[in-house]
Amino acid sequence: MFFMEIVVAASAVYLGKKYLAKKRKSRRISPVAHEANAPGKELSCTACEDEIGDRGKQANHYLKASSVALGLTALSRLFYPALVPVGLLAIVYSAFPFYESGFRAFFKTRRIEVGILDVILVTGMLATGHLFVSAATIWLLSLSEKLLIETENDSRRKLVDVFSEQVRTVWVRTKGVELEIPFEELKVGDTVVVNAGESIPVDGMVVDGVATVDQHALTGESRPVERTLEDKVLASTILLSGRLGIRVERTGQDTIAARIGNILNNTADFTASVQARGMETANAYTPPTLALGAITLPILGPNAAMTILLSGLGYNMRLVSPISVLNYLKILSGEGILIKDGRALEQLGRVDTVVFDKTGTLTLDRPHVGNIHIRAGSGISEHALLRYAASAEYRQTHPIAMAILDAARQREIDLPPIGEAAYEIGYGIRVKVDGVLVRVGSTRFMEMEGIPIPTEMRELQEQGLEEGYSLICVAIDGKLGGMLELHPTLRPEVKGILHGLKQRGISLYIISGDHERPTRRLATELGIDHYFAETLPENKADLIGQLQREGKYVCFVGDGINDSIALKKANVSISIKGATTAATDTAQIILMDGTLHRLDRLFEIAGDFENNMGNNLKLSIIPGLICIGGVYLLHFGIPSGIAIYNLGLAAGVTNAMLPLKKYSESENNDDK
Template identity: 50%
Template sequence: MLPLIPLVVGWMLVSKSTKSVQKHANQHQLSSVATPNLPSQNSASLAHSSLRAVKKFKDDAVALIFDDKRRQGIQDISLDEEVLSEEQLAANRRFKFSILLFASIATSAVIYAPLVLLHIPFLLYLSFPFYKEGIQSLLVERRITTRLVDAILGMGALAYTPFNPPILIVGSAGSVGVSYINKLIAKTKNGARQNLTNLLGPQPQTVWVVQGDMEMEIPFEKVRIGDVMVIDAGMMIPVDGRIQKGVGSIDQHKLTGEAQPAEKGVGDAVFAATVVLSGKLYIEVEKTGEETAAAQIGHILNETKDFTSSVQVRGRDIADRAAAPTLALSALSLPMVGANRALAILFSGVGYHMQILGPLSVLNFLQLLAHQGILIKDGRALEQVRDIDTVVFDKTGTLTLEQPHVGAIHRYNGYSETDILTYAAAAEHRQTHPIAKAIQLSADERQLSLPAISDAAYEVGYGIKVHLDQKLIRVGSDRFMTMEEVTVPAELQSIANSAHDQGHSLVYVAIDDHLGGVLELHPTIRPEAKAMVEALKRRGVEMYIISGDHERPTRALAEDLGIDRYFAETLPEHKADLIDQLQTEGRSVCFVGDGINDSIALKKANVSVSLRGASTIATDTAQVILMDQTLNQLEELFVISEHFESNMEVNLYTTIVPGLVIIGGAFLGMVGYGGSIVLFIGGLVAGLVNTALPLFRTQVDGKVQ
């Protein structure tokens, strides 16, 4: 009974490992499972050392495939702590048990072959799920699947060759491989978060509200409709409401898609998940929590149906389609060529390897892509990308950057562009909002020397005034100029109207009591956008722009990039309707977006792409995250998808050809049960080599092929 000791010790170690994992899971309110007593310290230490050695070998040999690069990428963009699913826990236990069973069977075969028979109950235990699924598919689903073929083959093999240790060793080795693949699949399926949490970002624990003549700090959960909340610059608005007092500049592009910050005052509506860039606002609360506009987007998102196709299902379907013909051929051959060759036909496994090779190819490509900065959370996207014929871009934050740039400087009263930009940059030197940064960047590019300011007074929501070079400098909006009684030339109105129509914003600069000039800020197109659009055009992909911004700036961007079609002033829920419309026309759509307002469209699209650094809801929803925060890798995604499909086609050949050879050889009397095992495993090895080819090619030239 000595060979069974590794099995017994291993079973205890599995229980110990399960107890440790479930102790961690209990901290996240997962159910616990009772475990038996631990083995002796020496035995546990010895077995643990062996397992560590195996793990080290695995880590060194295939680190590129199975390291934590992809898992870490998902964790980096997630607010949730990773929790093992019940499926993962079960898969991990079964994998460890299959390794120890294989070791025990192999040891028994070497020492005393009949001891191998004692392992048959354990093999049946590992095979029980396959038997159960096979019988269930026949009796309940009324269809013949590979699981039924496996069940019949297993029982037939044990009946025909009960004293054949090599058969049992091969069977247990196969259990190790299948268990490991199932472990990896369970890990991948648990990689992407399923719950859309933290939709509005971290909620404040306390907020300031007006009570009588005072501002009081209260817990956020005690805020009620009708309360007046106080929001300072730099804070996110956590409710929907209406401004009762104050003026402020609000960044709401991630919710509405507007490129430029919105300047709002008394009576204007404001929304949760938007940020006050400047000013101090007193907001009368109208909606909180799940009633806000942002939360409503989340509700629509949760109700949107997900796609059900996957590589694993695809591989299973290929194998299942061959199950009934395989059973029929085996039954037909039994009286003709005998039980040995009938079992060989059952073992032919035409298409069977796709259940293993498909998911493994996916995992290899996912890890390789993660190393190249493309994080694919959902492996289904890999096979769907090659069918994409239409790419739809959100405008703000995707094709354009959040920070604008100084596009033009309008001079007045004899001041030069350098004078105007120098004064504006000096005044905005310590400000952190996007407009101030744009002005500072323009001054840096011109290498301007900024004078020191003697004092500064920031007029909330309007502008800033400072003293420098014995001059009073005012920088701000047209409202600020009116409030400061600075005369704005009448001819400037046409410039202002044109700028606003194009989605540009104006910053006025006054020196002492008269206007010195106006800075015109333009949206900044991503540097890589034009090259990316040209690359997609060469692939024959049609492109659209969808934007919540006004029609004229959206049209101007489309013309600049060479994109023929666009939709402007589009509400978030209508973005998803447009995706539906394109799909109804027979198009396969990839949507690229970055905001809360894009989340429904991301969910609806055949393939969804977002950029790292986008809103949490966007990166939760998107299947593909471009980790370098640019569009540079978008074309590469299409190229890699084609390589993946080529890899899958070769996988299919490695499982169909050996199966056909086995069937033909069995009927011709040339292949028996033992030969079928050799050919079957040979096809599997060839397939495994093919799944690893992208690794070797990547090591040669650094790209996936």
């Protein structure tokens, strides 16, 4: 038996060192190959995919090898003893990755990690003739690695799907003729034609046309901006009304590739984050387990020492911990919550403060009509003014038009037919309604049209700026009829979500770039005691840091490009689908339904996850303590150690799988 142990160990050391040398050589060669084949940032995505593909192939290979080893050892034990040597070779071969890990820990990092325990345990089991136990252990570890890689692949695919909603074709003007071409064929210097309702596909300069553009994806503000000759426009903004010719200054292809590459790079440590907690626990218990085994060896003999190693204090955490994490990621995905970084799921349980960005996060991108102001002496009613405004905006789709039309519907105003379908769209809109000329737009538009703005109406506008709302002018036949207030619209789910968070004892804050008065009014309406008003974008992260220095564990929820630094600074960061790319790239968690409905549910599931992980830890330690006690008090041997270990592993895996059953039953009950 001793001779077999020496042979197996020597073979493993030789093959393991040879394998390591081959890996080091491939690492030295690969950067050169990459550099020669495809320079530039576009390589990052391909390199990531290739790396995952190679790891997946290796995991598949060793899972098949360990399955063959398990089958051979079972057959040799039950029916054909002559298969023992073949089974032994299959076990040694399938154990290569674990020997590599053990050798790296011992020879390279000089740390006592669980990989060393794997080498000693597998070799010892082989040496003492427990081939089936060795094969089963290697098979379980190989299966765990396979599951982790598949989940990482699935996560990456979902992330790419989230951000890959790009136009496939664009219209280009060439020598006065408009042609539709594939997006990837677009070149710098081309003139792209964009119509109302379309996404602007490139960064560029307007060379003809006038239009209103929704830049919420970049600024977080709901009010559209006016763009005309020589103005800059940005990719991923929406042209709400009008038509523009845009000279391409930078094609979107590189930007998209960089965006997807950044997403993939952000998730490059996904597997590491999933494994980290379980591995840390397993590594922490490895030195005392080995020390106890060494102490037991001269006192009770090799069988007792091997049984001590089989006790596996905390050992199963590296298997059941990833299973729990992956199951909860699956549960959250089914709830419409995408976790980009597995560490965020663990950190949510420590959050005691949630900070919300105001515009675009607590509020919708569509405003609503507030008070209607009539110019003194105009002789027009509020009803008539709103009727004219809604008629003028009837065929428009931008947020301001939708707000005016919603107000008309709420007041059950019948819209008259439009006498002349002649629109002049840019800074405002001009249309004939009931034989009168109606103009709707900004004060700048009114001034361009030669319509004077009375002093009292300008004072109303200044008051609106101070209070945090805007005003839209409505002119009738060349004279200002009045103004409509446009207020930010609170998300309908916000009050319920905030109530649920407060019930959990979480402190709530608002960060806003608005003036003090509207921010204070919103905080009071929502029952939030703390707020920061008139905050510049670059100062948001400083405020997050200030809260952290006060000892708070902060979760920041934002959606704008100016939130990205604060999202990165926070302990946990959350954004919503449809937010700016900068926000969703940076955030660790994305609410995929584009609302805050699932935020409280996220914290509920995170708390359940922490309880599950706590039970995992108990189930990985208690059976080990029973085994150690049994060795010294009841003279347990290897069979007893194996039985206790397997019972503990079964209990741990069962606990890790329970959430799937629990939430599946909950979903079925909800459906009923």
